[in-house]
Amino acid sequence: MSFTAPVIEWAGLTPVLIILGAGVISVLAEALVPRAARPFTQTLLSVLAVLGSAVALARRWKVVVLEGTWQELTGGVVEDPFGVAAQTILLAVGLLAILVMADRTTADDGAFAAQAADRPGSAEEAESIHAGWIATEMFPLTLFSLGGMMLFPMANDMITLFVALELVSLPLYIMAAMARHRRLLSQEAAMKYFVLGAFSSAFLLMGAALLYGVSASVSYREIANAVVRGGLEGTDWLSLAGVALVTIGLLFKTAAAPFHAWSPDVYQGAPTPVTGFMAAGVKATAFLALGRFYYVIGVTLYRDMTPLLGAVAILTMVVGTVAGVVQTDVKRMLAYSAIAHAGYMLIAVMVPNSVGMSALLLYALTYGVATVGAFGVVTLVRSSHDGIPGAEATDLDAFAGLGRRSPWLAGAMTLFMLSFAGIPLTAGFVAKFEVFIVGIAGGATWLVVAAIISSVATAFFYMRLVVLMFFREAEDERVTVVASMGPTALTIGLAAAVTVLVGVLPQTVAAMLANAAMLMP
Template sequence: MTTFTAPTIAWAELAPVLIVLGAGILGVGVEAFVPQRLRRTVQLVLALAATAGALVAVALLWHGVHKTGGSRLFDGAYILDGPALILQGIIVGLALLALLVIADRTSLGEDAFAPSGAAVPGSDYEQLARRKGLVLTEVYPLVLFATGGMMIFPAAGDLLLMFVALEVLSLPLYLLSGLARRRRLLSQEAAMKYFLLGAFASAFFLFGAALLYGFAGSIKLADIATATSSVLGMDSLLFAGLAMLLVGILFKVGAVPFHAWTPDVYQGAPTPITGFMAACTKAAAVGVLLRVVYVVLPGLRWELKPVLWTVAILTMLVGTVIAIVQTDIKRMLAYSAIAHAGFILTGVVAWNQRGISGTLFYLLAYGIASIGAFGVVSLVRETNDAGEVLGEATHLSQWAGLGKRSPLLAGAFTLFLLSLAGIPLTAGFTGKFAVFTAAVAGSATPLVIVGVIASAAAAFFYVRVIVLMFFTDAAGTAAERTTVVRSEGLTAAAISIAVAATILLGVLPSPVLTLVTQAAKFIP
């Protein structure tokens, strides 16, 4: 008869994740017990309080982690070290920002989500739901669950927890992608594709994990890292396993050739969710990649360098080149997200401490600009002949002359684009600077050269939108029917915060850079 020993649970160290997931579970309860008219308010307050609370918890944990270097919980399944904690902070902070955009109902009084997600598009039931003014408040717990998964993902010290976190973050996202209020079919198609391809990638991940277990006899990253040098004669098992594991992760990162879902999903998903995915999913997936690369791969860097280099170069080039021919603003930003995945990879494969800190900074800068940019996109709408406001004006030609009619909004969008393009005095520049210097120091100069060329070419399509907004006349074109809806204040707040952060991280980045530099050490 075995006696059950209760595991010791380090409540404090788990607090950020527990707060977010707990609030998600509470949210499900809210759906069941709180009257409909109060639900949105309660859910919103709960979600904002949870993310803010988690952010505070992260801040409180920082001192200890900084001093001790971090701790291993659950026998090493969950590792709270510097990078993991900083990533949790970045993810939950960005999620807070994204929630503001998600919650905004604009002056029209309707949010970006379908009144009833279960209704068949175009059916009578959907019409009824719309007329009755139903609101899909399940969105908030879904976002919280996804955020919780993302926060566990980079802290996972073994492949099993990693896989669980991957699924916890992915499943809500599949649902959220299919809930757009307008263009329901496009949205549902996106969700379906995302689900199929995501499941496919997860299968690779799991298979890779199985092979690695076969190789090392353990699912712990630290054990696999030790086994790479001690176990002989099973190299094909090791490399096949690693390759499959990497496919699963690179899929979430959005790296070429595992990027194909990105534009379709980014375009179809509700715009606030696109912003959330672009910023937070990327941070979580890159976080895991960092852990795998820096904990498992150091002994194998010569074998894996060609692959990672190729992926990074392809990602930068394909993302940039295809972005140039896009005519849809959301697709353009999607390809730009792919290109950015490539820039981030240059920091990842630098294989030095500066690479870790540069990547962390880049994720923050890129995430802020992305949420801000998609927030702006969610406010620019098209109208029909009767002057009724419809969905988002996503065709580029509809953005002509926006700078004259809404100078502030267009100005904010310009700033985000400049940051994405990496122009000095914006956060994006500092981020690019940080990863590129790290890559040069890690003797990955060819990657940096490709990166510089790609950024120069990428500046073309960002600047094109700026030219379109400020120097092109809207008269006589489709853009005449574009209008800007007023935000309820939430999106405006998110955009203002993003503007301030983008400038601050561009002009005075040193406190944040110091912070990520202090954090840039993985413990196995």
């Protein structure tokens, strides 16, 4: 019996392998490194892994984007300019998220439970806190999830897509339950995320099974060819149903309505750094994977799928806008903001060509960076108990007077809110402008009009927070601002710098992403 070894282009997988390899080493560090040295060791290892992956990715950018060498790395992973650009964006988001996770602030407590296995309110938990233990399990989990995110937009068959989806999701189910404060709320959020995440996986698997029935293949290319050729008489509906179910499975991860129910509760209950990582990373990678799926397969059923995507986009904008206006918790407000932005990003998905993919890449970058920065600010605004900092003060009224307490934090938060609202001279304006132009050129003018109306309405709750920070006095002393020990301040500064630079000088980034928005058919 002969065996043919698979041909794997390891050089193209180097950026992902560095991240996943560092995740394995990080797991070993949890077992072998003394507890007191773990926070520094794990932080250093995670940051070096991301930087090392970025160096390897820079070399791949030269080979793939500049020299035009596209290739299929394995049977289910392709390396093309779009995939390399997507990995670059996700690495940037991952680095910022890791820095926020690593910061313990001057309150010396961090965002994560001393020991996640302790029952909330138990004597064991009190002993762990008294001993000064610091959870570090989130670092290997973050690296594994980030590795899955980097594979997700490069997936070129249904099996790889599903495996990458689970690699992204499983670590996040655990991380969502690791909050240091409000432990029961955190565990409830993790359970909701897990249950609804299982539903999304089931939809995707069922859709993949139907597409396999049509084409006898899991490859995107073979499925697209089979859909174009047509299968047995009376089976055309299988193709449409399969594409629709895969779309629904991915839309769960983007928190598009009506598949958004998990989002506000999970965003509110999860540790704030994890919320930022989910809001930026998971949304970006799911949309980028959806973009490739539609570029290769969905375009063959474009006329049939346009009503579904259009209806979902409109409903997503309405839900995100209307529900966001009435929120009194800043994390829930940002959750509904994320839902509204998912509606805008769907416009780019509905134009499955290089121009639409370029707009999608730019939106993923600008939204992701501003989101991590905004949640970084939230981690530093705390409730105060006789001068002792406690949990994050996420009620909107807690941000009243922040402009006086901490002008730089309030200024950064204002910048992120302006970017979300799409105000000129911010990165968010450039990204929205690109998406809207793409939508009009692609014949979705009615969607663009709805998106503009939604953007104007969502500006209300962004500006409400700005007014609270600068034009309202703090009503009591039950809120305090803790200082960063460095990592969160660096994250907020970098996010603010990117938001301004891309807003003021967008040509360079837009041109790079336009050159990178090419996918292997």
